[in-house]
Amino acid sequence: ARLRALRTVRRTEPGAAAPAAPEADADPIADLRRSFLAQLPERRQALRSHWQSAAGGDPAAADEVRLIAHRLAGTGATFDQPAVGTQARRVETALLAWRARPGETDLRAAVDTALADFEAAVSAALGPSAAADAAPASTDAPPPTPTSAPAAPPTPPASRPARSEASTDPQPGTVEAGTGAGPEVKAEPSATATLWAVGIAPMLLTTLSPLELQLRTFADLDAALSALEAGVTAPAATLIGTAMLGRPEAIARLRARAPLALYSGRGSLADRIAGVHAGAETCFAATVDQALLGEWLEMRCVPRVGDALRVLLIDDDPIFIALCSNLLSGNGFVVRAMEHPYALCEELAEFEPDVLLLDLYLRDCTGLEVATALRQFPGWSNLPIVFLSADHELAHQAAALGAGLDDWLSKPFEAVQLRQVVQTRALRGRRLRARVDTDPLTGVLSASSFENRLGIEVGRAQRYGRALSLVLIDPDELGALADAQGRGAADRLLCLLAQQLGQRVRRSDLLGRGHGAAFALALTETGGDVAGCVIETLRSTWQRSAADAAQPPALAGFSAGLAALRAGENAPALHERALRALRAARRAGGNRLLRMTELGDQADSGCGPEMPKTTSSGRGSLM
Incomplete structure (x- = not known):
C-alpha cells in the first residue's frame, strides 16, 4: 500500500502565474551575508545603548546585551566574519561575569573593553567608510525597544483537495513562516519502482510479489554492472546476497547508482557488520519482510515528494532563520519557522513536524525550558529535538541532554552537517513513530x-x-x-x-x-x-x-x-x-x-x- 501511494507532486497556486525562473547568478546565501553586514551598524548601536542602560542598573537591558551578543557570536563566523563572532562572544562572557558580581569595577571595565573590541571588529568588517560610525552612542539615547510581541493567531489552512486529488502535503523546498498551509498540492502517479536482486535465489524473493514494484534478478554483480553499462535505467534500490560481499569494488560501482541493501539468510551480526562495511544501508534476514522492505524503499530510495521531511525551526534571529531555511529547503525538506514559542502546541498539531530545531537562547525563555515543557506532552514526548547554539559549554549541553535533547549543533556549522543531522534525526523519528503508531497486522494506524x-x-x-x-x-x-x-x-x-x-x-x-x-x-x-x-x-x-x-x-x-x-x-x-x-x-x-x-x-x-x-x-x- 505504501508503494502504491507513491506520488510525484508539484505545487501550484490556483489562479496564479508560474513563478519566473531565478537568475543564473542568484545566490540567496550571498544575499543573506550582505543583509547581515548591513545590519551590523544597527546591532553595534543597540549593544552600546543597552550596555549603558545595563550599567545604570537595568536588568532587562543586560538581558538584551546578552541576547544580541549571543546571536552575533553564532552568526559571525557563519557569514565569514569570524572576528565579529569572536568579539561578540567576549562581550557575552564578560557580561555574564559582571552580572555575577556587578559591584566590581574591573569586571565592568572588561565589558567596556570587550565592547570596544567588538565595535572595532565591526568597523573592520564594514570597511573604512564605516569607521566614523564606531563612536559610542550618547548616554541620553534610549535603548531600542524589544520586539517581543506575541505570535499572531493561526490562519486557516487552504481547503483540502477533492477525493480525486492525492495530497495536501507541502512540496520539498517550501519555506513557510508561522502557521497556515500553503497552496494546494496536485498529484500525478509515478512510474512503478524497480528493485534489482543480485546473487539471490529467485525462490527467496517470492514474498516480494505482492509489492507493486518491478523485480529484476541477476546471477552476479558482473551481470548487473553489464546491464548498467548497456544503458539500462538504474533501479530505485538494489538487494544483494552475502555471497557478493567479496567484491567491494563492484559493490561500490553498483552502490553509486542506487541505494543498497543486504539479504542474509542467517541475519547474523557478522553478516550485518560486513554489509555495513560494504555500504549496505540495511539488512533483511531469512524471508524478506514486505513491510520493512516497503518502509526502506519509501524512506531511503523512492520517497514521496509529498512526504518530504518537515522541519520546525524556532529562533528569534530572522537572518539565521532565513539561513537555515535556505540551507534546508532546497534539499528535500519543508521548513516552517517561528520566532517565538508561544503558539508551539498549535503549530505542532497543524504542521506535524518530523524534527524540531530549537535555539538555546530565546528572548523570553530558553530553548531548554521549551524542550522540558514540551516533553511533558505525551503526544510530543518522542519528537526529535536538535539544539542550535553558539554556546560551547559542556555543562549546558549535558543539561540539554537531560531535558530530552536528541542532538546539538554548535554555531557556526557547515551546511552538510546541518542537513545530515536533520535528515538522520527526522528519519529515525519517523520510523519509530511509524512502528509505534501502526497496527502490525493490517498496516493501518493503531x-x-x-x-x-x-x-x-x-x-x-x-x-x-x-x-x-x-x-x-x-x-x-x-x-x-x-x-x-x-x-x-x-x-x-x-x-x-x-x-x-x-x-x-x-x-x-x-x-x-x-x-x-x-x-x-x-x-x-x-x-x-x-x-x-x-x-x-x-x-x-x-x-x-x-x-x-x-x-x-x-x-x-x-x-x-x-x-x-x-x-x-x-x-x-x-x-x-x-x-x-x-x-x-x-x-x-x-x-x-x-x-x-x-x-x-x-x-x-x-x-x-x-x-x-x-x-x-x-x-x-x-x-
Missing part, C-alpha cells in the same frame, strides 16, 4: 494512534468551520469465519479490507483500527451525505472482493456506522455517535450503513439514490 489523530483533526475542523465525518466499519460474521476456517482466514479478510480502504481514501483522511470496531475512517472536508455515498460505493465493491476471499459468501459484507461532526462536538462524542450507529446496523442484520443524523440521535440510511460527482465541500468521487 487504535490509540487513530484516536490521537482524530482529536487533532476534530480540533482543526472546529477551529476553521470545516466538515468531517467518522465511519466505524466491521466485517460481518468475522467470528464465524474464524471458527469455520481458522484465525488466519479472518486475519486475511481484515488485511484485504484494510488494503481496499487504503487504496480508496485520500492521504488527508485517517484510516486505523477502531475501538469497538475493526476499522475507523475519518473523512476530512466531507459532510455526512457525501461520506455516506463514499462508504456505500466501497461496500458494494467490498462485497464482490470478500465473496472471492471467504466462504461461504454470506460472510461477504460489512456493517458501518457514520456520524458527521456537529458544531462544538469533541472527538469522544463523535466516536460515541458513530459507534451507536454501527451497533444499530448490526442489530438490523448487518451488511448495511446507518448514519446518526446531525439533527437527532436516531440512525438512518447513509446514502441517497444517486452519488454526487462534486459537492460544496470540494469532495469528489471515491472511485
Whole structure:
C-alpha cells in the first residue's frame, strides 16, 4: 500500500502565474551575508545603548546585551566574519561575569573593553567608510525597544483537495513562516519502482510479489554492472546476497547508482557488520519482510515528494532563520519557522513536524525550558529535538541532554552537517513513530494512534468551520469465519479490507483500527451525505472482493456506522455517535450503513439514490 501511494507532486497556486525562473547568478546565501553586514551598524548601536542602560542598573537591558551578543557570536563566523563572532562572544562572557558580581569595577571595565573590541571588529568588517560610525552612542539615547510581541493567531489552512486529488502535503523546498498551509498540492502517479536482486535465489524473493514494484534478478554483480553499462535505467534500490560481499569494488560501482541493501539468510551480526562495511544501508534476514522492505524503499530510495521531511525551526534571529531555511529547503525538506514559542502546541498539531530545531537562547525563555515543557506532552514526548547554539559549554549541553535533547549543533556549522543531522534525526523519528503508531497486522494506524489523530483533526475542523465525518466499519460474521476456517482466514479478510480502504481514501483522511470496531475512517472536508455515498460505493465493491476471499459468501459484507461532526462536538462524542450507529446496523442484520443524523440521535440510511460527482465541500468521487 505504501508503494502504491507513491506520488510525484508539484505545487501550484490556483489562479496564479508560474513563478519566473531565478537568475543564473542568484545566490540567496550571498544575499543573506550582505543583509547581515548591513545590519551590523544597527546591532553595534543597540549593544552600546543597552550596555549603558545595563550599567545604570537595568536588568532587562543586560538581558538584551546578552541576547544580541549571543546571536552575533553564532552568526559571525557563519557569514565569514569570524572576528565579529569572536568579539561578540567576549562581550557575552564578560557580561555574564559582571552580572555575577556587578559591584566590581574591573569586571565592568572588561565589558567596556570587550565592547570596544567588538565595535572595532565591526568597523573592520564594514570597511573604512564605516569607521566614523564606531563612536559610542550618547548616554541620553534610549535603548531600542524589544520586539517581543506575541505570535499572531493561526490562519486557516487552504481547503483540502477533492477525493480525486492525492495530497495536501507541502512540496520539498517550501519555506513557510508561522502557521497556515500553503497552496494546494496536485498529484500525478509515478512510474512503478524497480528493485534489482543480485546473487539471490529467485525462490527467496517470492514474498516480494505482492509489492507493486518491478523485480529484476541477476546471477552476479558482473551481470548487473553489464546491464548498467548497456544503458539500462538504474533501479530505485538494489538487494544483494552475502555471497557478493567479496567484491567491494563492484559493490561500490553498483552502490553509486542506487541505494543498497543486504539479504542474509542467517541475519547474523557478522553478516550485518560486513554489509555495513560494504555500504549496505540495511539488512533483511531469512524471508524478506514486505513491510520493512516497503518502509526502506519509501524512506531511503523512492520517497514521496509529498512526504518530504518537515522541519520546525524556532529562533528569534530572522537572518539565521532565513539561513537555515535556505540551507534546508532546497534539499528535500519543508521548513516552517517561528520566532517565538508561544503558539508551539498549535503549530505542532497543524504542521506535524518530523524534527524540531530549537535555539538555546530565546528572548523570553530558553530553548531548554521549551524542550522540558514540551516533553511533558505525551503526544510530543518522542519528537526529535536538535539544539542550535553558539554556546560551547559542556555543562549546558549535558543539561540539554537531560531535558530530552536528541542532538546539538554548535554555531557556526557547515551546511552538510546541518542537513545530515536533520535528515538522520527526522528519519529515525519517523520510523519509530511509524512502528509505534501502526497496527502490525493490517498496516493501518493503531487504535490509540487513530484516536490521537482524530482529536487533532476534530480540533482543526472546529477551529476553521470545516466538515468531517467518522465511519466505524466491521466485517460481518468475522467470528464465524474464524471458527469455520481458522484465525488466519479472518486475519486475511481484515488485511484485504484494510488494503481496499487504503487504496480508496485520500492521504488527508485517517484510516486505523477502531475501538469497538475493526476499522475507523475519518473523512476530512466531507459532510455526512457525501461520506455516506463514499462508504456505500466501497461496500458494494467490498462485497464482490470478500465473496472471492471467504466462504461461504454470506460472510461477504460489512456493517458501518457514520456520524458527521456537529458544531462544538469533541472527538469522544463523535466516536460515541458513530459507534451507536454501527451497533444499530448490526442489530438490523448487518451488511448495511446507518448514519446518526446531525439533527437527532436516531440512525438512518447513509446514502441517497444517486452519488454526487462534486459537492460544496470540494469532495469528489471515491472511485
